[in-house]
Amino acid sequence: MNSPHQKPEYTQSRKADHIRICLEEDVQFHHVTSGLESYKFHHCCLPEINRDDIDISTTFLGKRLGAPLLISSMTGGTQQAAIINQRLAKVAQQYKIAMGVGSQRVAVEKPQVADTFAIRKYAPDVLLFANLGAVQLNYHYGLDECLRIIDILEADALILHINPLQECIQPNGDTNFRGLLDKIRSLCKQITVPVIAKEVGNGISATMAEKLLGAGVAAIDVAGAGGTSWAKVESERAENALQKRLGKTFADWGLPTAECITSIRAIYPNVPLVASGGLRDGLDVAKAIALGADIAGLAMPFLQAAVVSEAALYDLVKVLIAEISTVLFCTGNPTLNELQKTGSLRKITNN
Numbered sequence: 376m377n378s379p380h381q382k383p384e385y386t387q388s389r390k391a392d393h394i395r396i397c398l399e400e401d402v403q404f405h406h407v408t409s410g411l412e413s414y415k416f417h418h419c420c421l422p423e424i425n426r427d428d429i430d431i432s433t434t435f436l437g438k439r440l441g442a443p444l445l446i447s448s449m450t451g452g453t454q455q456a457a458i459i460n461q462r463l464a465k466v467a468q469q470y471k472i473a474m475g476v477g478s479q480r481v482a483v484e485k486p487q488v489a490d491t492f493a494i495r496k497y498a499p500d501v502l503l504f505a506n507l508g509a510v511q512l513n514y515h516y517g518l519d520e521c522l523r524i525i526d527i528l529e530a531d532a533l534i535l536h537i538n539p540l541q542e543c544i545q546p547n548g549d550t551n552f553r554g555l556l557d558k559i560r561s562l563c564k565q566i567t568v569p570v571i572a573k574e575v576g577n578g579i580s581a582t583m584a585e586k587l588l589g590a591g592v593a594a595i596d597v598a599g600a601g602g603t604s605w606a607k608v609e610s611e612r613a614e615n616a617l618q619k620r621l622g623k624t625f626a627d628w629g630l631p632t633a634e635c636i637t638s639i640r641a642i643y644p645n646v647p648l649v650a651s652g653g654l655r656d657g658l659d660v661a662k663a664i665a666l667g668a669d670i671a672g673l674a675m676p677f678l679q680a681a682v683v684s685e686a687a688l689y690d691l692v693k694v695l696i697a698e699i700s701t702v703l704f705c706t707g708n709p710t711l712n713e714l715q716k717t718g719s720l721r722k723i724t725n726n
């Protein structure tokens with residue numbers, strides 16, 4: 376650990392930068408969208424359902440969820456992150472929605488901050504996901520580190536985030552991705568919980584999903600393009616003109632979320648599939664589910680509410696649930712399953 380970039384404090388300050396930049400700068404995709412705006416639900420004027428009977432509960436990786444929602448992986452490792460995680464965990468418990476924490480590499484490097492991820496006590500019934508960069512498997516991490524972070528969180532599953540573009544732009548990013556698929560395969564064989572492969576906003580194609588599933592991952596979170604751009608976030612942290620330039624050039628790079636979901640679902644009818652990347656309201660969530668996702672993840676909207684208050688988080692989830700329920704009601708579908716089966720979603724064509 377000679378260079379300042381390799382000190383645990385550097386990882387920790389990067390975690391603080393990420394929160395600050397996401398909240399203060401315009402780091403959303405600009406020219407590329409999630410693709411969900413190209414779809415529209417077919418209105419049903421006579422639903423023949425009592426709105427009170429609508430059921431948006433679902434099961435994901437064996438656990439029952441009150442709504443098809445995931446608080447996407449975000450943070451940990453600092454005092455502010457601990458407060459954010461605690462608030463997120465409480466709202467997840469209240470509504471029985473799934474939650475991921477941010478990368479726990481910081482807790483491996485600096486065990487004193489492990490408690491910023493220890494949220495099981497606030498969310499005893501919640502489907503909780505641990506998080507680590509897949510690329511760390513090429514930088515001395517293996518089964519032991521994965522088991523340690525799963526243990527810290529008492530997690531139900533492990534997310535391996537895959538973020539090649541972000542690491543290219545990040546100062547001193549980890550860019551040796553050689554041979555990772557075999558390392559993921561070997562980890563999946565040995566580990567005690569399901570592994571979820573997740574991008575961070577640039578999307579997972581059907582071809583890559585096929586390779587990852589072939590290596591033994593249990594689920595895919597596409598984390599597609601159209602929402603928070605990690606090229607933009609890292610360009611705000613650039614230490615030289617080259618990094619800054621890369622961040623601008625690749626600000627809108629990636630596969631839109633809708634395209635990832637439809638292409639993966641077309642070849643894998645039953646794989647547990649998370650839609651995320653640019654989902655901003657319950658209508659987006661319902662569209663992603665109608666396209667074939669099992670649950671839908673949101674990051675930025677939860678971060679923005681979490682820094683305001685716990686009450687703001689409750690309000691956000693209440694709104695999301697009301698929006699999803701309204702879609703079911705106004706398309707005449709009492710359950711999410713029926714929404715997927717009845718073909719209520721149409722692609723808008725311009726001719």
Ligand SMILES: NC(=O)C1=CN([C@@H]2O[C@H](COP(=O)(O)OP(=O)(O)OC[C@H]3O[C@@H](n4cnc5c(N)ncnc54)[C@H](OP(=O)(O)O)[C@@H]3O)[C@@H](O)[C@H]2O)C=CC1
Pocket residue numbers: 401402403404405406
């Ligand atoms: N992050 C960025 O690089 C920029 C962000 N912005 C933000 O966009 C919002 C609207 O901008 P305003 O100048 O009033 O009007 P415009 O929307 O007319 O934007 C002016 C110019 O900035 C580009 N632009 C706008 N938003 C973004 C963005 N999010 N990312 C990259 N480029 C962008 C536009 O590209 P196009 O013509 O292709 O739409 C256009 O070239 C403001 O909130 C502003 O802060 C503005 C400029 C740059």
Ligand SMILES: Cc1cc2nc3c(=O)[nH]c(=O)nc-3n(C[C@H](O)[C@H](O)[C@H](O)COP(=O)(O)O)c2cc1C
Pocket residue numbers: 393394397447448449450476477478506534536573574575576598601602603651652653654672673674675676678
């Ligand atoms: C502040 C912040 C920190 C994040 N940190 C992580 C992380 O550590 N691991 C990860 O897999 N994704 C991380 N993400 C990415 C999100 O999980 C998500 O994939 C991405 O932001 C796109 O979703 P969005 O458009 O809803 O923000 C982070 C997002 C935010 C906003």
Ligand SMILES: C=C(C)CCOP(=O)(O)OP(=O)(O)O
Pocket residue numbers: 386389393478479480481507508536538541545575605
């Ligand atoms: C923030 C996102 C989207 C993914 C993780 O970023 P980092 O590259 O900072 O994560 P670690 O190296 O600390 O695992």
Ligand SMILES: [Mg+2]
Pocket residue numbers: 508542549
């Ligand atoms: Mg990293």
